[in-house]
Amino acid sequence: MQLTELYREVILDHNRQPRNFGRLDPHDAEARGHNPLCGDQLTLTLQRDGSRISDLRFEGNGCAISMASASMMTEAVKGQERPVVDALFKRVHALLTDPAAGSEGLGKLAALSGVREFPARVKCASLCWHTLNAALAQADAADAAATVSTE
Amino acid sequence: MNAGRPRHGLHLLEPQQVRADFPILSRKINGRRLAYLDSGASTQRPRAVIDAVDHYETHLHANVHRGVHSLSQLATDAYEGARDRVRRFLNAASVREIVFVRGTTEAINLVAQSWGRSQLGPDDEILVSALEHHANLVPWQMLAAANGARLRVIPIDEYGQIRFEAFQALLNERTRLVAITHVSNALGTIVPLQKIIAAAHHVGVPVLVDGAQAVAHAQVDVRALDCDFYCFSGHKLYAPTGIGVLYAREALLEAMPPWQGGGDMIRTVTYERSTWNELPYKFEAGTPNISGAIGLAAAMDYLESLGIANVAAHEHELLAAATSALMRIPGVHIHGTAEDKAAILSFTLKGVHPHDLGTVLDHEGVAIRAGHHCAMPLMDLLGLPATARASFGCYNTMEDVEQLEAAVRKAVEVFH
Numbered sequence: 212m213q214l215t216e217l218y219r220e221v222i223l224d225h226n227r228q229p230r231n232f233g234r235l236d237p238h239d240a241e242a243r244g245h246n247p248l249c250g251d252q253l254t255l256t257l258q259r260d261g262s263r264i265s266d267l268r269f270e271g272n273g274c275a276i277s278m279a280s281a282s283m284m285t286e287a288v289k290g291q292e293r294p295v296v297d298a299l300f301k302r303v304h305a306l307l308t309d310p311a312a313g314s315e316g317l318g319k320l321a322a323l324s325g326v327r328e329f330p331a332r333v334k335c336a337s338l339c340w341h342t343l344n345a346a347l348a349q350a351d352a353a354d355a356a357a358t359v360s361t362e
Numbered sequence: 363m364n365a366g367r368p369r370h371g372l373h374l375l376e377p378q379q380v381r382a383d384f385p386i387l388s389r390k391i392n393g394r395r396l397a398y399l400d401s402g403a404s405t406q407r408p409r410a411v412i413d414a415v416d417h418y419e420t421h422l423h424a425n426v427h428r429g430v431h432s433l434s435q436l437a438t439d440a441y442e443g444a445r446d447r448v449r450r451f452l453n454a455a456s457v458r459e460i461v462f463v464r465g466t467t468e469a470i471n472l473v474a475q476s477w478g479r480s481q482l483g484p485d486d487e488i489l490v491s492a493l494e495h496h497a498n499l500v501p502w503q504m505l506a507a508a509n510g511a512r513l514r515v516i517p518i519d520e521y522g523q524i525r526f527e528a529f530q531a532l533l534n535e536r537t538r539l540v541a542i543t544h545v546s547n548a549l550g551t552i553v554p555l556q557k558i559i560a561a562a563h564h565v566g567v568p569v570l571v572d573g574a575q576a577v578a579h580a581q582v583d584v585r586a587l588d589c590d591f592y593c594f595s596g597h598k599l600y601a602p603t604g605i606g607v608l609y610a611r612e613a614l615l616e617a618m619p620p621w622q623g624g625g626d627m628i629r630t631v632t633y634e635r636s637t638w639n640e641l642p643y644k645f646e647a648g649t650p651n652i653s654g655a656i657g658l659a660a661a662m663d664y665l666e667s668l669g670i671a672n673v674a675a676h677e678h679e680l681l682a683a684a685t686s687a688l689m690r691i692p693g694v695h696i697h698g699t700a701e702d703k704a705a706i707l708s709f710t711l712k713g714v715h716p717h718d719l720g721t722v723l724d725h726e727g728v729a730i731r732a733g734h735h736c737a738m739p740l741m742d743l744l745g746l747p748a749t750a751r752a753s754f755g756c757y758n759t760m761e762d763v764e765q766l767e768a769a770v771r772k773a774v775e776v777f778h
Contacts, residue, residue: 214725214776217721218718218776218777249748250734250748251747276717331721335717
């Protein structure tokens, strides 16, 4: 296993210059992700337009894998409808854990395929996706509560 | 715990021979020579320890303190022999003061739950230092939550040293215990225990010492130190995991209630009530880790055959060499620069997260720890999410230091 398989140029680039970095205010949901093993921490804020993620940002600190994964994820899900986001999450999860999983059509996210050879680092790459799920669940709950209150 | 220096012009430790005593060090990691620099997390075992455990399992095993048959007697003799080996290693007055536990963590929890619950009440204070490992912090937080006691923290200076005047100011009539590390696992600071214990005893406060990072690197004499409790783990002393020791003064142990109930810790049992066994068995409920204790005794024999002062001097040379090697690399910052320091080197590399550094180093055959070192409050205090930590043992050589330096330079290359 070569180090360059893990630290591909696109990952190093997103680590150096993370996209969509910062905080979105106002926002519909905010979630925090923490990987106690590594100390990776990130906070995700997002805005929705119906079931579409209209905008999102993340901030925090962590290893190159966690920062690059979060940066690439924000690019991939921004403007996407919920079913597309859910499908992407499944594909990325498979890419990180299943040696048979392919990376066709994943674009930049395919650069994460090297992570599965480093089992200790899988959680670094998936942290942002779990945080996104938590934020979406929060936005869903807020929407549901709003619906109840207007009835 | 000032390490003895090697006698003038004489090398008392043969690093290549010591390395050869540890079978695991001859294996390759990612196709490279293994430079094992994670002894602070766990040390490797010499052949002598592996053989002692193997001999016990092959020839001596049965349950201890129970059978009238020969094997049970042989196992009991070996286990109790190991206890006396530990007593001599620590220079304790009696084997009644040596309680076998799983490790440092269990030793501290035993003291917190038995001594702490019976002795401490609302508003009583426990002093810990800012350097503590979670193992010497969380058990006291749990105790404080249960009985209303308060935890107070002795601050450190910018070099990672205990601020002694602040410690003295914190000692007051409510202080019931000082629980402090001997050597900081995250920064390498050697804590001036003699001074701290003297000051605590002056106002009648007992002192518990977390010796996990100290016992394999300096001679520990519990009577000279005059500490009240001393806790350590076997696996940081070239022995197997799952065995450790609580040393405590006999009078303290006598007064403490049992912690766990069960077999071996009782004298008589009826359906209604029980009476307790004598020391130290009152604190050893259930079948103990017999092979672990035997491995620990063998590790102590091994370490003393090298000479702890020689080991300490050798590790100190490696620490000095590694410190200057890393300081030559632009962007490296060393955390913890106490005057009196054990062979633990915590560092960060600008622009490279410690976990990425750990992965690159591992790829080069260099095993280090990257993370918060189970000292999250200390990391918060230092404003660091994590550090990389190289820690040395008796088997490390200058070649390991060179491999470390080359691997850190490789990380610079990958990330810049």
